[in-house]
Amino acid sequence: MEKRILFKYIDDPNQIHIDTYIAHGGYKAWEKTLKTMQPAQVIDEVKKSGLRGRGGAGFPAGMKWNFVPKDSPKPRYLICNADESEPGTCKDRVLMEQDPHGVVEGMAIAAYAIGSHLAFCYVRGEFVKPAALMEQAVKEAYDKKMLGKNIFGTGYDLNMVVHTGGGAYICGEETALLNSLEGERGMSRIRPPFPAVEGLYACPTVVNNVETLAAVPHIINNGGEWYASMGTEKSKGTKIFSLSGHVKKPGNYEVEMGTPLSYLISELGGGPLDGHKIKAIIPGGSSTPFLLPSQIDAPLDYESIAAAGSMLGSGAVIVMDERTCMVWVIERLIHFYRHESCGKCTPCREGTGWLEQLISRIERGEGKPGDLEKIDSICDNILGRTICPLGDAAVMPIQSALKLFRDEFQYHIDHKKCLVKSEFEFK
Amino acid sequence: MILNKISIAEIKERMVKYPRRKSVILPALTVAYRQVGHLSDQIYREISDIIEVPYIEVAEAASFYTMFPKEPVGKYLIQVCHNISCALLGADSLVGYLEEKLGIKKGETTPDNLFTLISVECLGSCASAPMMQINDKYYENLTREKVDRILEELRRQG
Secondary structure (H helix, E strand, C coil): CCCCCCCCCCCCHHHHCHHHHHHCCCCHHHHHHHHHCCHHHHHHHHHHHCCECCCCCCCEHHHHHHCCCCCCCCCCEEEEEECCCCCCCCHHHHHHHHCHHHHHHHHHHHHHHHCCCEEEEEECCCCHHHHHHHHHHHHHHHHCCCCEEEECCCCEEEEEEEEECCCCHHHHCHHHHHHHHCCCCCCCCCCCCCCCCCCHHHCCEEEEEHHHHHHHHHHHHHCHHHHHCCECCCCECEEEEEEEECECCCEEEEEECCCEHHHHHHHHCCCECCCCCEEEEECCCCCCCCECHHHCCCECCHHHHHHCCCCCCCCEEEEEECCCCHHHHHHHHHHHHHHHCCCCCHHHHHHHHHHHHHHHHHHCCCCCCCHHHHHHHHHHHHCCCCCCCHHHHHHHHHHHHHHHCHHHHHHHHHHCCCCCCCCCCCC | CCCCHHHHHHHHHHHCCCCCHHHHHHHHHHHHHHHHCCCCHHHHHHHHHHHCCCHHHHHHHHHHCCCCCCCCCCCEEEEEECCHHHHHCCHHHHHHHHHHHHCCCCCCECCCCCEEEEEECCCCCHHHCCCEEECCEEECCCCHHHHHHHHHHHHHHC
16 A cells, blocks of 8 residues: 655645645644754654655664764754655655655754754756756745744744756765765765764755655654654655556555565556566665565565665666566666766776676677676675765676676677567657 | 856856855856856856856866756757666667657757757656656657657747
């Protein structure tokens, strides 16, 4: 069953307007927060809820907020990470396009919790429509005095800026995002110092994903315990899954954590396309290892997907049927990671280029004996040796494909052609 | 001056929102791109003057962000997503179909300067694949029939 918390009013076209949002109970949490709660209480409530980062890392949100030093004299910043770029992921866009005030309200509450008076929403540059709708929501919130000076007469000031990027996947990584927001090239920073201590303009900063922040008003309204009553022991609440690829009904579905992958694919997604069988599934965005059809009953929560050998990541489930050549898939992905590597760390910058050359030549039918061992070795030399997770993200699907589908790669090298030729025609 | 009054006003409006001027580089590049359709050295110099940040810092940032074309493109920049979710549903055949309809290869511009065709990485429209972006707008769940209609409409608008 779908469990629509963040998506409750997603089908109402008027939800983008502040009056409708308020009529649906919107900004009550913001008012309650400002009028009746101390920042520490807000953090406690979110800790109690068990809410974890929905951008991919799954780090507990309340704990992240708590890392901001209480005694720092510097200004603090709250940033909403709306740089949604992980292939397969398209959920934050829906939240911004259909319920932008939910994101604004979540940002406001999070800003208050960390003592921030200036919040940014960093939207990927291609998202012109979502950014415009966020801008409009922010403007409406100012007009209704939900943002600006002396909000609800409490003396609390908060400004909010919608900022757009320039088309770089790396800027979804929080330290690269900070550099980008400062007007630099979007290259990641060495941690420590962590952003909570030295983030934007070297000031304490919290960066949270859109979906994480959009859950916050619901937690404030209904309590952390209510949120924690959904999901599994360690993965609480609901999660939006972006289902794409070879299924009848692709889409964004909000379900309780722990819902079986098979339910998402077969019941909500209508199952594989007629006459075809599932060959492989990416469960958490293109950076996560593949799952096999035999693992389709795995519950969708952080622990279970990890136990199955992959990661829940951003919740982007990509389904591939038996017509899919895995060498072709991997070529597509390594091309992406090579293009998106910021170039700062040598293993990632050079390694993704070498991997692309090797994998492309195998795909073209020009692979040589020993190529797979070379790929193994390059992967080993990238994994864990870069500042940010992009290097790991590039390597993990390759290592997984070479483990699960090594025969297919070998066949390509031996026979100079695909075992199955991926030739997908659009309608 | 390449940047018009509206663009300059938009950039200046941005400047009051950020604690530091350098943060306005990316928004300013975006404003310039929306007005002109591509970026250039002259634009970096103009932005540098408006926001009072050294030219080299503007040019350096611009060089990193691939969303902004650095050379003139057609009036309609067609960007087809070729990443995995779209590829599984025929993105390559979509590119082929557009090449055929427009009479150009990927990376080229039609002789009338109306269309430029390129393919790009994931645009976050994975559950409505295959898709393309034309200038600011997303076109999703594409079929041959839809593509025909879209191109016809844009040709009519000229």
